[in-house]
Amino acid sequence: MTGAARLGRVVLAGTPIGDRRDASSALVECLQGAELIAAEDTRAFALLLKRLGIETRARVVSHFDGNEAGRTPELLEVLRRGTDVVVVSDAGMPLVSDPGYRLVRAALDAGAEVTAVPGPSAVLTALAVSGLPVDRFCFEGFLPRKGEARRRRLDELAAEPRTMVFFEAPHRLAQFLTDAAAALGDDRPAAVCRELTKQYEEVRRGGLAELAAWALDHARGEITVVVAGRAADQFGPDDALALVRARMADGEKLSAAVTEVAAMTGAHRKQLYQAALADRAAASEESR
Known part of the structure; x- marks a missing residue:
């Protein structure tokens, strides 16, 4: 056989x-x-x-x-x-x-x-040289080209505690950074990495608004943008609960979502777990 x-x-x-x-x-x-x-x-x-x-x-x-x-x-x-x-x-x-x-x-x-x-990998190389935290990060790739859709996605990322990595075309870089500054804050730390490993490699670090102004005259080549996540001391209970809710919407189990969010935001795990249970129960009641 x-x-x-x-x-x-x-x-x-x-x-x-x-x-x-x-x-x-x-x-x-x-x-x-x-x-x-x-x-x-x-x-x-x-x-x-x-x-x-x-x-x-x-x-x-x-x-x-x-x-x-x-x-x-x-x-x-x-x-x-x-x-x-x-x-x-x-x-x-x-x-x-x-x-x-x-x-x-x-x-x-x-x-x-x-x-x-x-x-x-441009993602990992940019992370390594950005000077931003790399213990936890997420990759967002290219955001929508249209302004309204791009701004909506950036608004959704405003509470993201992990360092974020984006790809962007040079002709859209200044507008992307301007939109990011509006959603995440003018002073949110970031790094624009262009032409990584090439002859004209350049890494520009600063706040989003500062980088947006710089990009008006310096956006050339292959671009990777690294943006710091929201600082743990900026999270309130509602912010942490919103992150748990988002993770559960993506299919993550409640306990795992609470554990991860608590670790990233500094929230009290037991209190966050109880709040998430109550939130889930309320949502279930509303759907009936």
Whole structure:
């Protein structure tokens, strides 16, 4: 009796975010030995190979936002034939504000293995150099482009106690920072990190309003923004309860949500737990 055919693996390969010397030997080996590479931009990938001074025997196909849904079944069929699929984005780790999630989800559902060749990350690099707390953080990626939707999301983040990381296009940076200052406070500490690991790398630190004024004349290149969370001493009981409510709305259990929020805000855990129970009971009564 023969066993089931081996499925190929999805290999998420992190590429340099700027400096080609950040490419690991594992990445080079992976690209040189690959049979099929799904690249966010095939031209950018060809340039990466040239910068690294290597060649690949792999078939390279495009895999970007516009064709990801249609490309996934084709790549899944490749996996079923036992061939690995290497996924690369233009820079950094795939899936982080880049394509790849549909393929990962489909591969896992089909029983295929998903692994990674770790590489540079603009998120973690910006966090490390920001000078802001990094023990707890959240990644928000690109906020909505339209002003009203962007401001609404920033208002929702006003009570977020964790350090926040955003991506933003240079032509929208000044307005993003202005909106952030209005929602989070002019003096909320932040850092604008541009061109990380590249020749013109720059990290500008200051309050949001100050950075918004600076960005009017200095927004160029690839931008990552790091913003401090709300300080623990700025939280009242209602603020902590609102955070618990938001976490429960996202599916987190009450006890776990209370424990995490209490740790982040300094709220008394038992009192917060009792308030959250009462809040949940009141909400349940209103829905009847």
